[in-house]
Amino acid sequence: MTSADLERPLREFFQNSRIALALARADGDNELALVNTRFTSLTGYAEEDVVGRNCRLLQESAKGIRADNAVAKDSIHEFLRPDGPATVRTPIVNFRKDGAPFVNLLFMSKLKSASGKVSYIFASQFDVSRTHAEMLNAYDQQLSRTLKGLQPLLEGHDVMVNGTLSTIANSTAVIAQAKLTLAELETNAPY
Numbered sequence: 001m002t003s004a005d006l007e008r009p010l011r012e013f014f015q016n017s018r019i020a021l022a023l024a025r026a027d028g029d030n031e032l033a034l035v036n037t038r039f040t041s042l043t044g045y046a047e048e049d050v051v052g053r054n055c056r057l058l059q060e061s062a063k064g065i066r067a068d069n070a071v072a073k074d075s076i077h078e079f080l081r082p083d084g085p086a087t088v089r090t091p092i093v094n095f096r097k098d099g100a101p102f103v104n105l106l107f108m109s110k111l112k113s114a115s116g117k118v119s120y121i122f123a124s125q126f127d128v129s130r131t132h133a134e135m136l137n138a139y140d141q142q143l144s145r146t147l148k149g150l151q152p153l154l155e156g157h158d159v160m161v162n163g164t165l166s167t168i169a170n171s172t173a174v175i176a177q178a179k180l181t182l183a184e185l186e187t188n189a190p191y
């Protein structure tokens, strides 16, 4: 079984999705293997800009400016540890290819084999700084459906989705904080 056998059906599934999705191989530097059109329209990066690269490129603006993402990065690092949690969900400041900042509500989940080996990392991105509570709730429902829809595609490839989506209970507060972060970014720095 090659990784292409798994990535082919996933590509179609990704393209049919209404939310931004990305898939990285768990080995090496977690280079991206697949992104969908929602990801490219959200970030402004074309597939060929990002496939084969680590998604941390979104954390730097075209002018080389980085936001302080210390808390978010700590949670991501904890998630990436072999004994870390199955999923992570955190807001993180990212920049579109054109330099425009946004607060990305990043969700990641480990795809594991029955023996417990992590083979892929699945992720979804959502601009939580330009939204409202109903849109975030609708996104959460889509993401939940996506995770359920992913499982049948992975069966037969000895890969399972690990963990479930913890929905945002206080979506209004998360959105308000993201809008505040974005306003600060927009007033303080030319990107």
Ligand SMILES: Cc1cc2nc3c(=O)[nH]c(=O)nc-3n(C[C@H](O)[C@H](O)[C@H](O)COP(=O)(O)O)c2cc1C
Residues within 6 Å of the ligand: 022, 023, 024, 030, 054, 055, 056, 058, 059, 073, 076, 077, 092, 093, 094, 104, 106, 108, 121, 122, 123, 125
């Ligand atoms: C599949 C996948 C998707 C990711 N998507 C994003 C993203 O959209 N934005 C982001 O800032 N980081 C994203 N990350 C996290 C970074 O790629 C990286 O893991 C993180 O910055 C921690 O590693 P570092 O400290 O070596 O950069 C993603 C990671 C993976 C594996």
